[in-house]
Amino acid sequence: MSNPLLETRGLTIQFGGHVAVNEVNFQLKPHTFKSIIGPNGAGKTTFFNLLSGQLKPTAGSVFFKGKDITKLAVYERTRLGIGRSFQITNVFPNLTVLENVRIAVQAKGGVSFRLFSHYRKFHQFEETAVRLLEKVHLAAKATQLAKNLSHGDKRKLEIAILLALEPELLLLDEPTAGMSLEEVPSIIEVIRTLKDSGDHTILLIEHKIDMVLGLSDSLAVLFNGRLLADGTPQEIMNNELVQSAYLGGLYEDAVKS
Ligand SMILES: Nc1ncnc2c1ncn2[C@@H]1O[C@H](COP(=O)(O)OP(=O)(O)OP(=O)(O)O)[C@@H](O)[C@H]1O
Numbered sequence: 001m002s003n004p005l006l007e008t009r010g011l012t013i014q015f016g017g018h019v020a021v022n023e024v025n026f027q028l029k030p031h032t033f034k035s036i037i038g039p040n041g042a043g044k045t046t047f048f049n050l051l052s053g054q055l056k057p058t059a060g061s062v063f064f065k066g067k068d069i070t071k072l073a074v075y076e077r078t079r080l081g082i083g084r085s086f087q088i089t090n091v092f093p094n095l096t097v098l099e100n101v102r103i104a105v106q107a108k109g110g111v112s113f114r115l116f117s118h119y120r121k122f123h124q125f126e127e128t129a130v131r132l133l134e135k136v137h138l139a140a141k142a143t144q145l146a147k148n149l150s151h152g153d154k155r156k157l158e159i160a161i162l163l164a165l166e167p168e169l170l171l172l173d174e175p176t177a178g179m180s181l182e183e184v185p186s187i188i189e190v191i192r193t194l195k196d197s198g199d200h201t202i203l204l205i206e207h208k209i210d211m212v213l214g215l216s217d218s219l220a221v222l223f224n225g226r227l228l229a230d231g232t233p234q235e236i237m238n239n240e241l242v243q244s245a246y247l248g249g250l251y252e253d254a255v256k257s
Helices: 044-052 074-080 097-109 119-135 150-164 183-199 232-240 240-247 249-257
Strands: 008-015 018-030 031-039 059-064 083-086 169-173 201-207 217-222 228-233
Touching: 008 044, 018 044, 018 059, 044 119, 044 169, 044 201, 059 083, 074 083, 083 150, 097 119, 097 150, 119 150, 119 169, 119 183, 150 183, 169 232, 183 201, 228 232, 228 240
Parallel strands: 018 228, 031 201, 031 217, 083 169, 169 201
Antiparallel strands: 008 018, 008 059, 217 228
16 A cells, blocks of 8 residues: 555634534545545645645644645645645736746746746756646647637646646646636646656646546545545445535535535
8 A cells, every 4th residue: 555645734724713624534646547526615726725835724734745735835845745726816917828827937946037048957947848738638729819819728727737836636626716617627638648648647626526436546624614525436325424514405505506
């Protein structure tokens, strides 16, 4: 049995009187794909914020590769190999798609703009950027300005920028949020490509269960800040606790909204 890449022990955060994440003990094995599901307000994004360092817990710890990272800042966690996407797309609108990714590759390479005179190096960064755009099925739009992309393509661009940091662990926060129904299959395809590449461990938030059943090796169910269950998709669908607390009644909301 491999050690977990990511682990939380008793992870808790309280906002005033509200416990948004409540004593969560969670494990993620390397090179697996897990989705966190749960209705609106279950604590999924807050849990992600605790993993990526945007929030500090009231109690409990986060471990990455066995190291306690609870007190580390976001950039330190990024450096260790944790890459996180947000529900809101975050790209430079007036740069081209390729430029957006090339700058991220360049930043990872530690080369500043002023030192950026060596043509060969520039070419290498650009080649890497093109390769990343191919990975997210966006190479054909490399020369378009980012601001002219559809919402779905912006999400793909954001993933390519994230990949430029070469994260071992990818935290994807509702990659289909705000997308039109027509755009959803293509982003799912991108996520499947990332999974099949075997290069990353992936943890994905989604509140529409049907979206992730076919993709996930396992599902973790958050409900009222608590980890209600964690298992294979089959185990989760058959879990009585999940059925009564989440699938019963709330499932309809979760798949429709
Ligand atoms: N900074 C904050 N201050 C106060 N309450 C917060 C804060 N962040 C989150 N909460 C509360 O914590 C609970 C969990 O919110 P969270 O956004 O993590 O849920 P979620 O499962 O990601 O929901 P959604 O699917 O709608 O994104 C909610 O009740 C929310 O109002």
